[in-house]
């Protein structure tokens with residue numbers, strides 16, 4: 001560890017580069033020494049001083065909120081990932097990584113300057129290490145390289161100093177901890193003393209009212225979203241509407257989980273990255289296709305593709321065996337297969353038999369089981385269920401109440417109680433971050 005404090009041991013020096021990765025490495029603090037290092041580190045530290053770590057405590061891609069705080073669109077996270085994979089000189093570069101750096105420079109205003117390099121450098125430094133930290137690594141950066149006075153390149157273990165030490169020590173530790181905390185809030189809610197009661201909204205107003213009522217997280221109902229737009233549910237027809245709703249819901253102060261049906265027939269990696277960049281905490285991914293089920297292999301591949309593209313996204317794999325009343329003998333096998341494919345939770349709507357629930361909880365072990373609110377909450381908790389969703393119930397109740405109110409007026413009956421105009425407006429204002 002003394003090596004990191006010893007000026008005779010330098011960081012790996014990199015050659016000047018006019019563009020791409022070579023330019024980035026040649027202009028950031030990470031690969032500089034002496035006066036260049038002091039000046040470049042100063043730029044990074046000043047940028048960080050302007051960002052309150054608490055503002056980064058939100059779900060989604062580890063660099064999306066940081067990008068927004070640095071005045072960049074959260075969607076730059078895909079290019080940051082490409083650059084991060086080739087940041088270290090020993091990783092070389094690729095035309096794709098070089099092109100990603102060029103796009104990042106453009107997003108920063110187009111100047112190939114040290115200021116621009118400092119902004120991109122922060123995002124790139126934040127990317128892989130924070131992801132590893134979120135995934136639970138105790139030493140997200142296991143080792144770093146230094147050049148000895150003899151010219152030999154050596155590896156220095158960071159086991160006792162996960163954020164480094166000496167003049168190159170990480171200046172983003174508080175920010176990293178806040179990002180990781182925000183990214184894991186939703187997951188932690190599945191492992192708390194009480195199961196997570198997740199109500200499902202269909203628009204901003206319904207979600208805002210639920211946040212105001214104190215629910216710790218909000219999901220969406222695909223039936224509610226589809227029906228609101230006059231479209232069929234579970235037909236892959238609402239990708240645009242679902243993403244537009246997700247963009248609005250992430251402004252609320254609680255984690256948001258989005259029902260993406262079976263993935264809308266989209267490229268799963270693209271959809272997962274987009275949701276994560278928006279700041280969504282989780283998704284529901286179902287294996288029902290019309291009146292039957294997708295094959296286990298294809299569904300597992302879909303789940304794995306989501307997790308590989310956006311590991312921070314909580315993927316709740318829905319098993320539609322009981323819901324569609326088909327192949328109910330496969331429920332346990334499918335649940336286990338989806339968990340093995342990387343699902344963070346398993347959802348079996350329609351499962352009500354207590355002995356089957358207990359068996360499934362046992363089979364899943366640490367992977368939380370999610371059921372619909374069809375048995376009393378306490379009963380589900382005692383059976384070991386970790387998440388209880390209301391599904392489309394709230395949406396259907398709202399429609400029932402709306403129709404009842406209109407009919408009551410038409411038939412001269414008493415009008416059922418309703419929220420006031422100010423209540424609705426107040427919920428909108430108070431439910432935001």
Ligand code: HEM
Pocket residue numbers: 004011029030031041044048066121122123125126127129130131133139140141144145158161162163164165167168169170171172173175176177179
């Ligand atoms: C858990 C996540 C993170 C870990 C474990 C981590 C760890 C480290 C380590 C070990 C170094 C020193 C490397 C060396 O001495 O060779 C470093 C440098 C750096 N980190 Fe982090 N980091 C994390 C997240 C972040 C974040 C979120 C930011 C920005 C907000 C950031 C910005 C930087 C910068 C700019 C440097 C270069 C400093 C210099 O060379 O003077 N890091 N980080």
